[in-house]
Amino acid sequence: MCRLLAALPASKSRQGELIVQLSNLARCGVVPQGEPEGHSDNWGLCSYSNQQLRHYITMTESADGSKQLEKISGELKQYPQELVIGHVRKASIGDSSVLNAHPFIYNQYSFAHNGTIFDISKDILSEECQKIVTGETDSEIFFARIMQYVGEGNTTKNALLKTIKYIDKTFDYTALNCLLADGKTLYAIRHYNPKNTYVKTLAMAEYYTLFVGYEKEIPVVICSEAIPDAPYIWKPLGNNEMFTYELESNIWDINQSI
Numbered sequence: 001m002c003r004l005l006a007a008l009p010a011s012k013s014r015q016g017e018l019i020v021q022l023s024n025l026a027r028c029g030v031v032p033q034g035e036p037e038g039h040s041d042n043w044g045l046c047s048y049s050n051q052q053l054r055h056y057i058t059m060t061e062s063a064d065g066s067k068q069l070e071k072i073s074g075e076l077k078q079y080p081q082e083l084v085i086g087h088v089r090k091a092s093i094g095d096s097s098v099l100n101a102h103p104f105i106y107n108q109y110s111f112a113h114n115g116t117i118f119d120i121s122k123d124i125l126s127e128e129c130q131k132i133v134t135g136e137t138d139s140e141i142f143f144a145r146i147m148q149y150v151g152e153g154n155t156t157k158n159a160l161l162k163t164i165k166y167i168d169k170t171f172d173y174t175a176l177n178c179l180l181a182d183g184k185t186l187y188a189i190r191h192y193n194p195k196n197t198y199v200k201t202l203a204m205a206e207y208y209t210l211f212v213g214y215e216k217e218i219p220v221v222i223c224s225e226a227i228p229d230a231p232y233i234w235k236p237l238g239n240n241e242m243f244t245y246e247l248e249s250n251i252w253d254i255n256q257s258i
Contacts, residue, residue: 001031001032001035001039001089001090001091001092001114001115001116002039002087002088002090002102002113002114002224003025003026003029003030003039003087003088003114003224003225004085004086004087004112004177004178004179004188004222004224005018005019005021005022005025005085005086005221005222005223005224006083006084006085006086006186006188006221006222006223007019007083007084007086007221008083008186008220008221008222008245009082009083009250010215010219010220010250011080011220011221012080013080014220015076015077015080015081016073016075016076016077016080017073018084018221018230019069019072019073019076019084019086020069021227021230022043022045022063022069022088023063023064023065023069024064024227025039025063025088025223025224025225026038026039026040026043026062026063026064026088027040027062027064029225030206030207030209030224030225031090031207032198032204032207033202033203033204038064038090039089039090040063040088041062041089041090041091041095041096042058042060042061042088042089042096042097042098042100042101043058043061043063043066043069043086043088043089044056044057044058044059044086044087044101044102044103044112045072045084045085045086045103046084046085046103046105046110047076047081047083047085048082048083048084048181048183048247049081049082050082051082051108051183051247051248052183053105053108053110053183055081056103056105056110057072058098058101058102058103059098059101060096062088063088082247083181083186083247085103085110085179085181086112087102087103087112087179089101089102092116092138093116093136093137093138094136097135099135099136100135100137100140104132104139104143106132106143106144106147108182108183109143109146109147109150109156109180109181109182110179110180111139111142111143111146111178111179111181112139112178112179113139113142113143113177114175114177114178114208114224115139115173115174115175115176115177115178115192115208116173116174116175116198117139117141117142117167117171117172117173117176118171118173119172120141120142120167120171121138121141123141123145123170123171125145125148126148128148128151129147129148132144132147142163142178145163145166146159146160146180149162149163156180156187157185157187160178160180160187160189161257161258164189164191164257168258172193172196173193173196174192174193174196174198174199174204174208175192175193175199175204176189176192176193177189177190177208177210177224179222184248185244185246186222186244186245186247187242187243188210188222188237188242188243188244188245189210189242189243189257190208190209190210190236190237190238190239190240190241191239191258192204192205192208192239205239209225209236209237210222210224210236211224211225211234211235211236211237212234212235212237212243212254213226213227213230213233213234214232215232215233219243219245220232222243237254240256240257240258241254241257242254242256242257
């Protein structure tokens with residue numbers, strides 16, 4: 001259970017301010033019914049510039065009040081990036097170790113997930129992709145499965161969609177909400193499971209949301225929830241919708257993922 005945030009190219013003048021929002025999301029972001037406040041188990045972020053992964057950090061502390069987060073926010077105000085992906089975590093599988101902090105990185109790929117996939121530890125990955133998994137989380141196995149399909153010759157988009165379809169038919173899960181980037185394109189998907197017991201009984205469809213913040217009809221930021229007082233028009237993605245943003249051309253689109 002987590003909060004996701006992606007600052008898009010149009011956010012360059014406000015990237016530092018947006019990344020500081022990870023602190024607020026860690027402290028008082030929306031939580032499922034009956035859960036204690038906060039997403040404070042760990043946090044991380046990465047950034048891209050000129051289609052290359054430039055900055056990557058994961059921390060075991062909470063983002064709330066983090067001096068390291070404040071430092072990075074200041075750096076982004078001075079040296080904005082094409083894309084910044086941030087994540088604050090409320091652990092469901094795996095402890096608060098830095099190995100379990102998102103985003104996960106493999107070559108130029110980065111991945112952050114919000115949701116829980118049950119029994120995915122039983123998934124059989126290729127020997128090469130087993131090496132990607134260094135922590136205990138279901139999310140990292142989700143990412144490794146995407147990378148396995150990429151390694152088999154699928155495009156990033158097709159590998160992501162193929163993985164979602166595979167998990168859909170193989171495992172029970174609450175949600176597969178995620179951000180995936182390869183340096184050229186960002187993919188953001190909202191995909192929760194209305195059949196899951198927790199989703200049904202705890203009204204978790206209201207937790208597993210994903211919003212796009214627009215300024216003058218241009219997407220600026222993606223976040224698990226609308227950020228209060230941010231000067232954007234927030235529009236939620238529907239369930240099974242995918243937002244795609246090409247970094248070089250600034251072309252974006254929303255369509256059904258499944």
